[in-house]
């Protein structure tokens with residue numbers, strides 16, 4: 001177990017720069033979720049940390065040591081590959097125990113640890129099968145087992161649960177959380193699933209186009225997104241982002257949205273935000289009906305309703321935009337009806353554009 | 354339509370819509386002649402193969418079975434055939450040259466077969482993982498050239514290389530013995546000169562084996578390169594993360610994964626090497642298998658019996674004995690390696 005520091009990591013493949021100047025400090029025992037859209041460089045970053053690839057520039061520091069020139073074996077990292085990368089000629093037990101075998105662990109201990117890991121991952125029945133005889137989700141759990149059986153200084157998970165059904169995913173998520181609480185091995189966890197990131201991680205790193213957008217606790221990212229990308233990326237359904245500009249008339253500052261609607265600007269508007277801005281409103285903060293003083297009221301025309309069971313997502317035409325609001329009261333609303341939504345002023349996000 | 358939807362009929366999966374009346378379907382009239390043509394058509398298409406196969410494979414095959422129970426000198430024509438029962442097989446059993454040729458054949462099969470694979474596997478591995486692909490293609494193509502070169506030409510060139518007095522091999526050995534540093538290693542050379550590679554009975558087989566190795570290793574390298582290319586990069590990555598060094602990656606991951614290729618290449622080598630003919634034939638000048646029959650393989654002996662001594666019946670018997678031996682050797686190989694070799698990673 002050790003801390004991890006990435007110092008100014010960049011990676012290019014030929015002319016394409018995939019990672020740009022990545023700086024992250026991960027404390028010992030911390031669980032970091034790495035999220036970002038497809039192709040933003042998450043897997044590439046894990047490969048650099050594991051030592052499978054070399055950064056074009058920058059340093060990877062494990063504990064106190066710069067490990068740029070060390071092999072994966074010397075770094076002692078365990079990794080779950082996005083593609084599983086199981087050994088097709090070995091059965092499940094051999095796949096899981098391979099690292100231990102290479103490390104010269106006694107056979108009895110290997111068997112014990114493989115059995116324990118298989119039990120956690122619900123693979124006990126499958127130990128003698130070859131990977132080709134497993135379903136996608138079973139293979140993924142074997143890939144997971146190959147990492148979990150070890151005692152590495154660092155765990156790297158590349159979308160380890162992406163192929164499991166919803167129920168199994170929740171179950172595995174809890175297993176990972178429990179396991180991490182027990183062994184407290186420093187972990188980097190790549191996922192597309194926000195819930196996974198939010199529930200598992202101590203901190204989340206958001207990556208886009210090879211650049212870190214924000215690093216913070218799940219709560220920080222939700223309440224104080226640093227930019228529209230993060231704002232739109234975290235939260236489901238995603239935040240309504242509208243473009244506009246700040247205008248001053250007399251003493252009051254207003255937000256003039258593109259399309260001609262004007263909203264009052266709350267006192268909390270950042271000083272820096274002047275000129276063109278993007279405002280953000282989370283659907284779950286937009287409540288049906290006019291609110292008490294101090295809230296922002298938005299009046300629009302209901303386009304359609306997307307029911308999800310527990311709540312309805314209202315698609316409301318507002319100026320030239322369509323915004324989403326969640327309605328927990330499940331009201332029956334006529335299509336094309338005029339609806340009023342209210343937003344507490346402190347929930348309005350304003351980003352400089 | 355709307356009437357049906359309103360009717361309270363039970364709507365299970367099968368009765369979800371009422372069947373259309375039979376008259377609704379249009380059946381094309383049956384055409385008898387066309388059906389006959391359709392069933393004959395595939396046979397017509399493969400008939401060229403079948404005719405050629407019967408004429409040039411099936412007939413000689415069965416004829417050679419028949420022949421192996423006859424005594425026949427082809428010069429006397431078909432009427433000169435005499436039925437002799439199993440005598441040809443009995444004589445073959447008592448024939449010391451046949452036993453000698455079988456010994457030589459197996460000796461050569463092993464000594465010229467095993468090194469091919471021991472060289473080809475690591476070379477192919479290095480080619481695939483240490484050489485960039487453009488250069489690799491050039492190198493593999495170069496190594497493949499011996500395989501596509503006429504065996505007769507190859508054997509003739511080696512015949513001159515091995516030549517005792519003028520051959521380049523002996524000249525090089527002599528030269529090496531005069532070199533300053535490594536000369537000491539070759540100090541024995543001048544004493545034994547000229548080395549008669551092809552006319553000393555205990556040197557003939559190694560000399561033949563060297564030619565066979567030279568000729569077929571490139572072929573195996575191509576097969577094994579194709580094998581190593583099929584191993585996906587991410588499996589190597591997983592092995593690296595699991596703590597394997599290059600050698601362990603080769604041994605624990607790459608080698609087991611190309612098992613089907615090893616099996617295939619070994620099968621070809623076994624069948625090919627047990628039929629070795631041209632190399633020993635030319636290197637021993639087509640004589641009676643060289644000094645002391647040291648270079649006499651079974652195929653070679655078969656040729657002598659049939660075409661030099663014109664005993665077609667005996668030759669047919671020997672050829673069936675050789676076939677049986679190859680079949681047994683291949684079966685043993687299949688028995689021990691076949692299941693793992695052919696199942697691959699499925």
Ligand SMILES: Nc1ncnc2c1ncn2[C@@H]1O[C@H](COP(=O)(O)OP(=O)(O)OP(=O)(O)O)[C@@H](O)[C@H]1O
Nearest residue numbers: 013016018036037038039040041042043044045082
């Ligand atoms: N070996 C390579 N050569 C060239 N480009 C590469 C290579 N590996 C990755 N890339 C590029 O780098 C970018 C980042 O790839 P990466 O696999 O890290 O994405 P990712 O964030 O893991 O995406 P996903 O969520 O889809 O797995 C992609 O645009 C990809 O095309």
Ligand SMILES: [Mg+2]
Nearest residue numbers: 042043082158
């Ligand atoms: Mg990826």
